[in-house]
Amino acid sequence: MSGNAAAGVSGGAGHDRNLELARIQLGRGEPAAAAELLGPVLAAEPDHITALVLMTHAQLALKRPDLADELARRAVEHAPEWPDALAALSRVHTELGRHDEAIATAREAALRQPENPYRHHRLAWALLEDGRRAVEAEHAAREAIRLDPDEADFRITYAMVMKQLHLTDRARAALRDALALAPDSAVARHELAALDVVHHHPFALGRLARGASGLVGALRADPRQEASRFLLDVALRQFLVYTAIILVLLAYLGWRVADSSPGVARLFAALAALVPAAYAGYFVSRLDPGLRSYLRGLLTHGRQRIALGAAAVAVVPLLIALAAPAAWLPSLLGTATFAGFAVRLLTAPVDEPGESTRGLTSHSLLLVAGVFAAIGIGVITTEVLPPIWRPPVALAVFAATATCLTLIARRRRRSTPHQAGLFLPL
Structure with a gap:
């Protein structure tokens, strides 16, 4: 490192407080506040390496990767051998999709500081984001854990690698280890709940309910986590979708046999009314009381209100079909089938966080x-x-x-x- 770079790293005493406060703000998830603290430091010393590195992380969190790229390159230019600068540049490369450069830079930082677990942690994420080198990512994540077994974040990273390798049991175990080390970790709670929400079949209602409850725990730990709120909405809407699919399938089977076998058609009508009700009742009984209120609110919001009306249109003909004349059965069961299909469409989860629930x-x-x-x-x-x-x-x-x-x-x-x-x- 050059003399100017060393001076930049040490900084003046007047800037030390701003740098420490900026680190605290970044740790709290307040990148805008951190950037505001770092601005005066860089205005006075444009080549202050520590400030450049911290500002890089702040700009990445603020979704300004191009500015972060410029800052990280300046830091590496003035301190080409400093691992913090290399790690920051590696993060920028990952954010911009330059995965080969991200891996190479992270590997160089790890070689220069092999006993620092955070260097191996960054390398694990660079490999993980590449999507093709999960085995190497596992080795890097394991090394970070070996160097600091008490850091919960390293366990979470290892769990992410296990998810990419489709080893969900090992991912779940790593997340439980992370929660044992940091019981209030919203990220660990979210990822553990996500395994239950995403990796389940339609009749694993207990697991789906457990995942939804876990997401509530993640939101309690950090109410700002929009991803947890989004996934909770997905979990509850998945349940509604599965309920509608059961109704549609049974009503359709009854409709198909209504002309030839009225008795069988009535049986399917009864099943189409009762089985979804039993399915829904079992799921709701496994939810926390607070989640039941959330589900009721979900059903009265946006397009779900229309879905409730369509559900009534589907169920009423099914009940009428139990005692109606045989000639009415095709029309009644056909109406129930199409109304149930409308419910299925209206209850589908949004595709990504922030998407409008209209339409x-x-x-x-x-x-x-x-x-x-x-x-x-x-x-x-x-x-x-x-x-x-x-x-x-x-x-x-x-x-x-x-x-x-x-x-x-x-x-x-x-x-x-x-x-x-x-x-x-x-």
């Missing part, structure tokens, strides 16, 4: 597009309609398909990339 989600639009495309093909290839009606009906449903796909494409162009996980290591 249908991209996933639902894709499902609608598939249905319209199937209808169009059916109209063309069968004789369900008179010949004179086939071309205009087919044209209309294919136009609806194209409209849905266009809306999906526009949403994807407007969307911005989101970080894969909550945990962003310094």
